[in-house]
Amino acid sequence: MCEDWESVQLGELVERSFSGPSPTCEERNIQSEHEWGVLKTTSVTWSGWNEMAHKVLPENHWDQGELEVKAGDIIVTKAGPRHRVGVVAYVDKTIPQLIVSGKMIGLRVKSDICLPDVLAGLLSTRAPQKHLDHRTTGMAESQVNFANSALLQTSIRIPPKEEQEVISSIGRHLDTQIQKTEALISKLEKVKEGLLNDLLTRGIDEKGQLRPSPEQAPELYKESPLGLIPKEWQYGQLKDFGQLISGQHIPGELSNRDGRGVPYFTGPADFYSGETVISSYTEFPQAMCSMGDLLVTVKGSGCGKTAIASTDACISRQLMAFVFTEAEKGFWRAFFSLHENMINKIAEGGAIPGISRQQLLHIPVACPKAEHEFIAISKTIAEHERRRSSEARQLKKLTKQKSGLMDDLLTGRVRVTPLLDQAQATTPA
Missing domain, CATH: 3.90.220.20 (DNA methylase specificity domains)
Incomplete structure (x- = not known):
């Protein structure tokens, strides 16, 4: 199966690999265009890349352009608890002046040979992960590591470039759906906070509607040690x-x-x-x-x-x-x-x-005071929570679908060649 896939070592697919320092840092993000930051290992998760998981570097570690992470790079964790070692993330976008720490390896890919997002997916499959796990050592499971050379010597089977293009396109489409759902959940969370504040300070009137604010209808409120509250x-x-x-x-x-x-x-x-x-x-x-x-x-x-x-x-x-x-x-x-x-x-x-x-x-x-208002408030909150829970279930479903489909495509169990054949058949001569 997949006779047209080429088996190579990872080192043949990257222009350069790089690891940085792990100095003592302030526990905050960079706040100006002059500061530089170092990535935490939590920036690299199986759920994706998080550029905001970083801390500001001491000034004597600034201006290390050779260690700066760029869009299109791949980052792999190499030190920490065993379950957090060998985690792979593709950097689709990033803020400037962030460098890798000594607990991770940055990879800059030869994109003319292999697309970076596809290579990140290939590194996440079972065989490369097993290779790294067998070369991870340490005195305790809570603190293990592997050498940069162990990663670069990992054997990777890569599909032809045109097949990579289709796999990459499918992955980006699924990522777009996931990101849209994540954004909606985030918006619903923010709406919920405002909704709870309104419900717990204004309540719901006899018509089943949120009471107007004290500014809009001061006659509906009375003074209390907590400030203005509804008269009822x-x-x-x-x-x-x-x-x-x-x-x-x-x-x-x-x-x-x-x-x-x-x-x-x-x-x-x-x-x-x-x-x-x-x-x-x-x-x-x-x-x-x-x-x-x-x-x-x-x-x-x-x-x-x-x-x-x-x-x-x-x-x-x-x-x-x-x-x-x-x-x-x-x-x-x-x-x-x-x-x-x-x-x-x-x-x-x-x-x-x-x-x-x-x-x-x-x-x-x-x-x-009235039971019916307690019930109305609870019902309003429950309706909002059902919406958020529904979107959370959809996100879980999309994430699971992506994981399964991409694993099938990146291991060759499912081939995209029928799509390529169809595209070629419909392309004008």
């Missing part, structure tokens, strides 16, 4: 509107992962996309939440993160559970989502900051 709303503290359940410590030896006992939520590690996943169990349950309760992280670096309990479960002292009526749940979930940063900031402590029960209970809030 009430002001108080969180303790006035729901019940709080504090989690309790269970020693590690009293929990298990084999299903013995009741589900046990240990912390934000059990949160996934706003819901909970069960990873632990205990036969010695103490503080219990119920399915549907709102869980909030109150210890650790991620205080304020929330999720809805997927089942009745025991909760650790990293968590607290809020119990609201079913009609109110969507409102309060939105409240915590919008104020996550505020809650995180009031956390106190050193290496393991935390929020006390009293701190949470005394957070000032304004909310509707």
Whole structure:
């Protein structure tokens, strides 16, 4: 199969390869036309290239044009945890004055022989990845590396140039669809933040519409310690509107992962996309939440993160559970989502900051009095979330389709020669 594909070493396909320094840097992006930056390994992912994952270089490392990344280059990670070594990204565009670090290799491709985006895809297939994995060494799996020569000696089977052109065109078309979907999801996320702010400060009137702003209709609002709130709303503290359940410590030896006992939520590690996943169990349950309760992280670096309990479960002292009526749940979930940063900031402590029960209970809030307004707000949020979730599913589907199709094309399991034959047949003599 694919007798017309040529087998060569990677080194024969590149004009030059280059690795840079890894100095101590400020943890910020470059901010002027004079500064230079060095790429982090997180700029190179299987999801694509991210030029903003960089940090500013010390001035004595500026002006290293021979290490600067250009559009059309390929970058391969060569040092780090094993699962992050050998990751390949094609640089379709980039800001100027970014250089590769010592943990990666930049490749400038002989594009007259092989198209860079196609070569990046070929390097991502199983055989080249297996070659690199076998030549990756280290004292521990958390810190391994391979030599530049190991990469350049990788055997690559490349299709004829005209076939590369078609594969590249297909890849660009799929990338365009993925980028459009990503842009729409990003837009929906920004819209959601504004929507939540409007719903939690203006609410929904008896006609089912977002109330006009205080500037547009001041007569619809009243003064409160939080500022202007709708006249139909009430002001108080969180303790006035729901019940709080504090989690309790269970020693590690009293929990298990084999299903013995009741589900046990240990912390934000059990949160996934706003819901909970069960990873632990205990036969010695103490503080219990119920399915549907709102869980909030109150210890650790991620205080304020929330999720809805997927089942009745025991909760650790990293968590607290809020119990609201079913009609109110969507409102309060939105409240915590919008104020996550505020809650995180009031956390106190050193290496393991935390929020006390009293701190949470005394957070000032304004909310509707009428159940029908709680329901209307929850419904509006849910409709927006369904749209975002639908686009997220579409993005996952497109990404999976691209991965499968490109792997078929780049390994020769599916040939594009019928497309080439059809194009040649329709080209005027």
